[in-house]
Amino acid sequence: xGSSSQxxxxxxxxxxxxxxxxxxHLSDRRDLLAVLLDxxxxxxxxxxxxxxxxSSAEVGAIDExxxxxxxxxxxxxxxxxxxxxxxxxxxxxPDHTNFIxxxxxxxxxxxxxxxxxxxxxxxxxxxxxxxxRKLPSTPSHTQCPxxxxxxxxxxxxxxxxxxxxxxxxxxxxxxxxxxxxIPFCVPSLKDVEHRCPKCRAEIYTVRKL
Numbered sequence: 001x002g003s004s005s006q007x008x009x010x011x012x013x014x015x016x017x018x019x020x021x022x023x024x025h026l027s028d029r030r031d032l033l034a035v036l037l038d039x040x041x042x043x044x045x046x047x048x049x050x051x052x053x054x055s056s057a058e059v060g061a062i063d064e065x066x067x068x069x070x071x072x073x074x075x076x077x078x079x080x081x082x083x084x085x086x087x088x089x090x091x092x093x094p095d096h097t098n099f100i101x102x103x104x105x106x107x108x109x110x111x112x113x114x115x116x117x118x119x120x121x122x123x124x125x126x127x128x129x130x131x132x133r134k135l136p137s138t139p140s141h142t143q144c145p146x147x148x149x150x151x152x153x154x155x156x157x158x159x160x161x162x163x164x165x166x167x168x169x170x171x172x173x174x175x176x177x178x179x180x181x182i183p184f185c186v187p188s189l190k191d192v193e194h195r196c197p198k199c200r201a202e203i204y205t206v207r208k209l
Contacts, residue, residue: 012076013080016073016077016080019073019076020073023066026066026069027066030062030063030066033058033059034059037056126141128141128143129141129142130142132194132204135203136206139152139153139155139194142194142203144198144199146199146203147198147199149199152197153195153203154194154195154197155192155193155194156195157187157192158192159191160189160207160208160209161208162183162189162190162208163183163189164183165209166189167183167184189208191205191206191207193205
């Protein structure tokens with residue numbers, strides 16, 4: 001389809017939109033007059049309001065205008081179909097069931113994108129150590145043998161055999177000016193005691209030696 005044909009189709013579509021807007025205004029005017037006529041007839045005030053016949057005539061005139069607009073719209077639509085389908089192919093009319101009427105013109109509803117939900121990061125289940133002899137030197141998940149609750153142990157460092165051994169060896173090597181007491185301040189040279197945070201019982205002691 002050439003540029004001139006496309007421009008002609010665009011002008012026809014603009015005219016169709018204007019006709020649709022005019023038809024909407026006329027329909028609103030006709031509905032208002034019909035309500036007014038019904039009110040006058042029900043209240044039996046036709047003599048007090050001689051304009052009732054004029055309103056009926058105006059309703060008839062609006063009906064004629066609506067019929068003429070519908071005929072013009074049908075002719076314009078046929079002209080557009082002939083330009084878009086010169087070989088006589090049937091025009092594919094839009095499905096107005098999914099369109100939203102707005103001011104006499106059908107517009108497509110906004111496309112709603114589905115929200116993208118990021119999957120949760122993979123997390124491994126905490127390892128529960130049931131054999132207390134395999135507890136490391138850090139707080140661990142286990143079952144308390146006294147209250148039988150699944151807990152995370154509390155750790156406390158205690159002076160053990162390695163601490164005294166390093167202290168004695170330091171003294172034998174000549175560290176007698178207080179340097180031999182340094183092992184008592186180093187946590188890695190001490191034993192680790194695991195306790196239950198609920199019943200406060202001593203579960204197991206990890207000894208360095």
